Amino acid sequence: MGEHVSEQDYYDILGVSRDASEDEIRKAYRKLARKYHPDVNPDNKEESEEKFKEISEAYEVLMDKEKRARYDQYGKEGVFNGGAGGFQWSDFTHYQDIEDIFGDLGGSIFDMFFGGGRRSRRGPQRGSDLRYDISITLRDAFEGMEKTLTLEKMVECPECGGTRSASGSEPETCSKCNGRGQVQAVRNTPFGQFATVMACDACHGTGRIVNDPCSRCRGTGSVRGKKSLKVRIPSGIENGSHIRLAGEGNPSTTGGPPGDLYVVVHVEQDKRFAREGTELLSEETITFPQAALGDEITVETIDGRVKMTVPKGTQHGKILRLKGRGMPDMRTGRRGDQHVRVLIDVPTELTDDQKELIRKLAKTFGNAPKEKKKGFFENLGIGIF
Ligand SMILES: [Zn+2]
Ligand SMILES: [Zn+2]
Known part of the structure; x- marks a missing residue:
């Protein structure tokens, strides 16, 4: 593996x-x-x-x-x-x-x-595994947290203390399987018949029989109950990760070890950040003058606001990097980067003064982009114009 x-x-x-x-x-x-x-x-x-x-x-x-x-x-x-x-x-x-x-x-x-x-095919069977789904925010995933889960599951019978017998007496050897816990059986499956060794149904594979089963748990040793558990969610956890809590599944009804609990962690989508492993992506909108002349803007990160320099001549859609402002790696704790996509806002409402200024500006450009970019059709190799 x-x-x-x-x-x-x-x-x-x-x-x-x-x-x-x-x-x-x-x-x-x-x-x-x-x-x-x-x-x-x-x-x-x-x-x-x-x-x-x-x-x-x-x-x-x-x-x-x-x-x-x-x-x-x-x-x-x-x-x-x-x-x-x-x-x-x-x-x-x-x-x-x-x-x-x-x-x-x-x-x-x-x-x-x-x-x-x-x-296990031989002897007492292990208890069944349980799955518990939790949802946390991206911020929780960033910081890591301890969460208390309350789960309904089978717990040790308080009456017999899990011994399965009313008197607490020792179970006897099963007569059907002579204590081996398994019997030969032929199973019909979609693929044909298979001779398989199966757990003995009389003793549920334990090889032993409880003669005076506890009435509260009907000889299974466990009853339905509630249990609170603390689970530590490591910083940097990825959406869909499993955390295994050994032995916290259902107890065995046949004297075997308990199953495990798998906590499946769902990290909620964040409105401000998209996540890709340790990398975060966000968007910031700036004005045309900021894009043209450059500026220092305040950017929201997963752990607070920081200043970011927008270089002069920044184009719409340009991605700027904030180093070390991403999510931590679950193993090393080293943080990824935040990638900020810069969007340039084109104003829809202007005052008369602003309109006048922009007209003046437009004249200096001669109403055409300064550098002629290769056109869409030229890129496709289609000679329409
Ligand atoms: Zn009991
Ligand atoms: Zn048996």
Whole structure:
């Protein structure tokens, strides 16, 4: 992990055009995912696993508007946290899609990607993972913050303390699976029949049976409840980032370890700044005299106002740079730049005096631009004039 699975182009991998719609990408992925699912290719499992990861990475990027835009512009280096870490399976946000496609078979994919931690086939099962979405402002993302989440989830049963039994007595060995926690079963899937080892349903894969289940939690050891959690959101966090809180998912109902909580951070669009990684873009409107003669103007940045020099002769649309006034990099803390696009305001209402002055000025220009720019049609090579 940490490296890109393949250096091939994501669009090529999925066999879609560069302007493919989300729907087309989803369809292409589903088709390929069925073909390369490792369970469907028992004879070349390794190869299909590689292929599966490859198409999943491509899918993840192309289904995410922001990642796709960065990929289109900068390639793979631009996609995963500035390219420093490469593709991590924790970046993968489309779990649901895989479950939709494969139902239960999706589970083995999670095992593959998450190192088997997500669903264990033997013994007590891990609790399920939870996802919690939060929205923060760009300013919050700039500063970083600590946020308290209150989530409704399964918590340890206060009655039995999570032991699952009313008396607190030791669970007995399951007679159906003789304590192994798993049984052989034949599963019917869209790809045919598979003989698989499944968790024993009598003991839910734990190999043990609680004879006097706690009445409050019905022998599961957990009940629905509320929990408050603090999560630290690092300064410079990118929209769509996941923060994993290990062990804060749902507790296991079968005596296994709890799942994890994934906090998905959405950074709201800011009215004043557009963001591209660590770079911010803003706009400032100036007058024609300021553009022509140059001036010092005050510019709003994410952390206060600063002075910026507009050089004389600044053209409409020119982008000036405020070094180190962008967003911090989440890892290094080093700030990017703010790029200020300068717009020149053409007044729509003028006093008589102003009109007179502009007429005078116009005479000095001879009513034509000083330097004749190459025309639009000349650029196209069309000799109309
Ligand atoms: Zn209980
Ligand atoms: Zn059993």
